[in-house]
Amino acid sequence: MNLPKLAYLTGEYPRASDTFIQREVAALRALGHEVLTCSIRTTGPEHLVGPEQRAEHARTFKVLDAVKSPLRLMRAHLRCMKRPARYGAALKLAWQTAPKGLRGRLYNLIYFAEAGVLAAHLADEGVRHLHNHIAKASCTVAMLASALSGIPYSFTIHGPDIFFEPHHWRIDEKAARASFVACISDFCRSQLMCFAAASHWERFHIIHCGIDPARYAPPDHAAKRLLFVGRLAGVKGVPILLDAVDALRGRHPDLRLTLIGDGPDRAALESRAAGSGDHVRFLGYRSQDEVAEALRDTDVFVLPSFAEGVPVVLMEAMAAGLPVVTTRIAGVPELVHHGETGLLVAPGDAAALTGALDRLLSDPAERAAMGAAGRAIVAADFDIRKEAARLSRLFTTYGNGGPRPPKREEQA
Template identity: 75%
Template sequence: MTLPKLAYLTGEYPRASDTFIQREVAALRALGHEVETCSIRTTGAEHLVGPEQRAEHARTFKVLEACKQPTALIRAHLRWMRKPARYMRALKLAWTTAPKGFKGRLYNLIYFLEAGVLAAHLADNGVDHLHNHIAKASCTVAMLASTLSGIPYSFTIHGPDIFFEPHHWRIDEKAARARFVACISDFCRSQLMCFADQAHWDRFHIVHCGVEPDRYKPTDHETEKWVTELVFVGRLAAVKGVPLLLDALRRLLQPPTSDDPHHAFDEPPAIHLTIVGDGPDRAALEQQAEGLPVTFTGYRSQSEVAQILSKADIFVLPSFAEGLPVVLMEAMAASVPVITTRIAGVPELVTHGYNGLLVPPGNATALRAAIDTLVSDPDLRSKMGAAGRDTVKADFDIASEARKLSWLFEEYAAGRQPRWTRL
């Protein structure tokens, strides 16, 4: 059987913060799929940090850029108007799924215009199936493009933010109309089940985001290093909890007192923190970090992140809300023990005391104590790092996850309904 030709759509592709999508596309291509990449907006230059991003950016169809050409926009919609019943169904769907208020209606009509152009591009390129990541505005465009063109669609739902406004984004309607939904964790699947009709639950499949374990070579960390290297990788926004990490670091570096039960050292440890990423809170965080041994690097390419992780002793991600963070998988693949928060799908990846430490979200005292524990125990770091790499190789290898996704594309294309399985 010929593998279905795929198109992938996101709001911006590629982005330095969404390298897991690039890995998934590359893995599907390696399996023999043709994958046409599409992006609603043109990615900002700050995200094109490596050759992989620049190559993908060059080959990606930019929907808004095409919509700005009046002849392309008009030609696309005239094409679909030749099928008036289908065109009106799509227009009605855009209207009935719009968020309340004038602004919501206006945005959905804009998405409808974008969908016409995208649908024409997919049809012209012989695409058999459209897949979306994130499930927000770009998934609205995917749903409308599918209705216009008749090309089926599916999507990967991540969370957590989409579950804050599920009715706004009409994930119930998107799930009902999709051929299937890939959920990145059991927790994510359960959250979608809260809002979707039970009749559709058997089309919600667990397909993890994944990493290439061999990209992150485990490194023999020196047990007698003078400075313990901590690393954070992520978007510098409130949800990631970086202020708590800086607060915990500052407390850890204060001289210990006799009544402090959480301090393992007779004097402050030698620690350095590298913060990889960028975002709206960077300036405020740099100000908060003054006087601390912290380096801000901005966004870095996949290869550069792998290099930074190869020199790390501890990875810290103190997020308040997550789906199932790929960056934890990257650190674990590099045999780096992780400290993160006990939220959402994270415990499906990190087992407390085995391959990392889990702390309550928003608790700087517990975060400091966890960092203290690993800084003071190189042997424990080594054991947890090795266990973390084993976990990722077994359950979060992108090659294995892409095979699951490819199987779903094939089964549904053949008209078969796979029984729900955790795959």
């Protein structure tokens, strides 16, 4: 089969918090696709936490770096202007889809400038399809680059924040113009359907983010160690978790909580946890291998978020044979089955979170049973190789004009 050469675009690539994109790219390359990675901005050094990130960073085309060259910017747009009708239509699209106000118009003109440079680069590289992750500003650039170049594009939509401002980001227009949209869950797909015309719904497919289950080994001990992995920001609900740990310390004096990740709230959270002594420790960002090692040294994984898509870190924890305690929101119940692979609680409910953690910390046998069930679910439905194969077939089928695939292929 002649596999199309792909380009992947996102706002920053690679990032320590978006390792699922790296896994998807690697899996597509393993299937035989040539994948050119592109990033709007240059990733900060704090995200280059392992050899995989550093290697991907070195080979990634940085759009803004190229735009900063006036000569390159001018040449790219003069090249696009050789098709004046297409160029004019793309410029009109940038103007019509801009957020309201002078600032919104200005930003979309900047995105249009970036799109011209990206379009020229894709043409030079012989790219046949452009795919975007995180359907916000970078997806606007992808849509405009497609309009300028004629190269078809698609995108993966995650949520939840994109659905907070769907009109600002014009996900209706992006979905209408895309060859197809990969939705990470049925819940995510339903949210997109709220804003997109019904005539486009059949092009919205379910492609899970995925992991390599073989990378994660079940724990070989029974203790009382909790692990949180995520961005240290308000949406993750970490203060609720710290309250729960404080409430549990009397009943479980050997309880330990480790937090991996960084973010704007780290200093405040560290100050908040200072009274917990060595019961709580913050490690900052860690590489994929270091996260896998931390999971092997954990007994219960906890993620008390207020808003999520389908967290990849929950997949990693379940693949490591851990029971998970998390919140009953968005697409999470499509991954975590309450009472079978973990426990779901109401978001923001410290008492419910405390009770769920107490239940699992007090019952090693239930932890082991839930961990085994979770590992089986991830292997069946969230294996990155299977998901990449599904995505590859979408690229090929839509590129060749074949019969439209179902919402989600049962076999991959």
